[in-house]
Amino acid sequence: MFVRDGLGDALEDQIIQYQRALHDLAVAMDAARKSGQNAAADQLRVQFDALTAEVNKLVGKKFTQESPSPFALSLANFGGTISKALAGAGGVALLGLGLIAFMTFKGAAAYRPRAVQTRRANRRRR
Numbered sequence: 001m002f003v004r005d006g007l008g009d010a011l012e013d014q015i016i017q018y019q020r021a022l023h024d025l026a027v028a029m030d031a032a033r034k035s036g037q038n039a040a041a042d043q044l045r046v047q048f049d050a051l052t053a054e055v056n057k058l059v060g061k062k063f064t065q066e067s068p069s070p071f072a073l074s075l076a077n078f079g080g081t082i083s084k085a086l087a088g089a090g091g092v093a094l095l096g097l098g099l100i101a102f103m104t105f106k107g108a109a110a111y112r113p114r115a116v117q118t119r120r121a122n123r124r125r126r
Helices: 010-034 038-066 070-085 089-110 114-125
Strands: none
């Protein structure tokens, strides 16, 4: 994976820096074990474990930062429930009838008899 430093937020940059330090510690531990310096490798292992715990905390913080809010999740779940309820043919027919009724009543409310339109036009002329 190709990662550039400085393009994310500070928390992400710190995670990347610690992951690089973990890699360096792992390489040093391997070199110490191969050269027979087991005490040095054990000391590096303690540092490695402590840094791993810190990285895990930072990754947890990053995850909570990027997670959607509970409100957004509940809104998405509500939309899913509505779509499942309307998924059947009856739901689609009901939605269509509701739309037809809305358009009919909207058109009826906008209709004005000719006499009312003429009286209003005459008032504007005066």
